[in-house]
Amino acid sequence: xxxxxxxxxxxxxxxxxxxxxxxxxxxxxxxxxxSILTVARQNGITIPTLCHLDGLSERGACRLCIVEIKxxxxxxxxxxxxxRQDMEVITASERVVGYRKKILELLFTERNHVCAVCVSNGHxxxxxxxxxxxxxxxRYPYLxxxxxxxxxxxxxxxxxxxxxxxxxxxxVCDEIEGAHTWDIMGRGITSQVITDLNQPWGSSETCxxxxxxxxxxxxxxxxxxxxxxxxxxxxxxxxxYLQMMRGRQDTSWTK
Amino acid sequence: xxxxxxATTWLDSCSGCHMSLLDIDEALIGLAAQVEILFGPLVDNxxxxxxxxxTLVEGAVGxxxxxxxxxxxxxxSRILVSFGDCAVTANVxxxxxxxxxADVLARAYIENADPAAPLSCGAQAGKGSIEFQVxxxxxxxxxxxxxxxxVDVFLPGCPPPPEAILYLLSELLAGRSPDMSGKTRFxx
Numbered sequence: 001x002x003x004x005x006x007x008x009x010x011x012x013x014x015x016x017x018x019x020x021x022x023x024x025x026x027x028x029x030x031x032x033x034x035s036i037l038t039v040a041r042q043n044g045i046t047i048p049t050l051c052h053l054d055g056l057s058e059r060g061a062c063r064l065c066i067v068e069i070k071x072x073x074x075x076x077x078x079x080x081x082x083x084r085q086d087m088e089v090i091t092a093s094e095r096v097v098g099y100r101k102k103i104l105e106l107l108f109t110e111r112n113h114v115c116a117v118c119v120s121n122g123h124x125x126x127x128x129x130x131x132x133x134x135x136x137x138x139r140y141p142y143l144x145x146x147x148x149x150x151x152x153x154x155x156x157x158x159x160x161x162x163x164x165x166x167x168x169x170x171x172v173c174d175e176i177e178g179a180h181t182w183d184i185m186g187r188g189i190t191s192q193v194i195t196d197l198n199q200p201w202g203s204s205e206t207c208x209x210x211x212x213x214x215x216x217x218x219x220x221x222x223x224x225x226x227x228x229x230x231x232x233x234x235x236x237x238x239x240x241y242l243q244m245m246r247g248r249q250d251t252s253w254t255k
Numbered sequence: 256x257x258x259x260x261x262a263t264t265w266l267d268s269c270s271g272c273h274m275s276l277l278d279i280d281e282a283l284i285g286l287a288a289q290v291e292i293l294f295g296p297l298v299d300n301x302x303x304x305x306x307x308x309x310t311l312v313e314g315a316v317g318x319x320x321x322x323x324x325x326x327x328x329x330x331x332s333r334i335l336v337s338f339g340d341c342a343v344t345a346n347v348x349x350x351x352x353x354x355x356x357a358d359v360l361a362r363a364y365i366e367n368a369d370p371a372a373p374l375s376c377g378a379q380a381g382k383g384s385i386e387f388q389v390x391x392x393x394x395x396x397x398x399x400x401x402x403x404x405x406v407d408v409f410l411p412g413c414p415p416p417p418e419a420i421l422y423l424l425s426e427l428l429a430g431r432s433p434d435m436s437g438k439t440r441f442x443x
Contacts (some may be wrong), residue, residue, distance in 0.1 A: 116442045121442045130441055131436070136436070137401060141398075142345065
């Protein structure tokens with residue numbers, strides 16, 4: 001279970017408050033520092049996610065976990081929204097599901113995700129989400145952007161055509177490996193993940209070559225060299241164990 | 256009961272979806288009893304018929320001929336199925352979209368041509384430019400079918416699995432609107 005507060009010390013002077021609220025007409029209880037997503041999962045309620053990964057800080061980047069909260073007009077991302085006493089959360093209304101589909105469709109239009117010829121075909125979180133949310137086609141015009149592939153690293157490559165900007169690579173590199181080789185440049189639709197100061201990955205002086213970024217990447221954007229179509233199977237199991245063994249509680253990236 | 260009039264066609268694609276259609280194997284026999292295939296690569300008919308109940312369209316819209324044909328096919332088909340990833344997403348044909356048409360053609364027919372091979376038009380491989388004379392001109396972008404005409408059913412997959420194709424056809428034959436969720440996916 002993750003701790004989102006700035007302080008990890010629990011005492012009588014600094015107690016964690018318990019509160020009760022409702023998710024999909026079910027009464028649930030939570031610590032005040034547990035996100036709606038965490039509480040939903042504890043109670044077996046599925047909310048789709050893409051940028052969230054157990055063991056990394058939350059980013060709220062993909063917006064797929066948006067939920068409806070009674071009395072609030074905006075849809076809020078469950079991963080970075082914390083419950084209040086007596087709050088009423090709806091996770092799968094027609095409105096929410098409709099927006100989730102649109103978000104997913106826009107992700108497909110923004111890059112060149114050609115699933116049929118992707119190293120991650122069949123093992124891709126984006127592809128699986130399309131099935132899960134019933135996205136059989138994309139209703140918006142594809143943008144077909146010109147994007148590069150950087151294969152300068154001796155063992156890995158980055159294909160920006162398949163990146164969804166979840167920033168898991170940035171977070172894992174900073175929070176777990178401690179190298180902070182990855183970062184992001186640009187704004188909005190032109191944002192792009194970069195290594196060092198937008199230098200070729202192979203010439204990065206900070207990259208340790210650990211490959212954690214490759215393993216946490218949800219799509220075929222980051223892959224091991226030598227893998228052909230559908231051969232890239234990511235191994236994410238290391239992450240929670242690594243966290244546990246380091247006894248590290250606070251994973252906040254933004255502090 | 257009259258047989259259902261079925262047509263299949265391909266635009267910018269590899270014909271793999273049609274191969275997957277053939278892969279429904281013995282179910283083809285049962286299907287043949289219920290449908291009459293009026294047009295398609297499996298039928299010797301050069302002209303698309305006036306009235307078709309169900310048309311499976313494989314492939315993206317990549318050339319001026321595709322554009323013209325898809326409008327005509329839509330007009331003459333009661334139910335139009337976007338058949339496979341190329342039709343649904345532009346898929347692999349769409350990978351040329353980031354390059355200019357002239358560059359794509361130069362790469363395929365001039366740069367990669369075998370200089371030793373004789374050319375019937377008298378040109379020399381490795382030189383010259385490509386002009387559209389007989390073959391239809393390529394569009395600047397390859398785009399999915401539903402960006403040109405309304406589509407009734409989407410069947411993603413590269414190719415869609417035979418089971419999904421059989422399910423789709425069985426549902427349409429039974430007069431139902433097929434729910435393809437969970438049966439196929441992009442890049443299947």
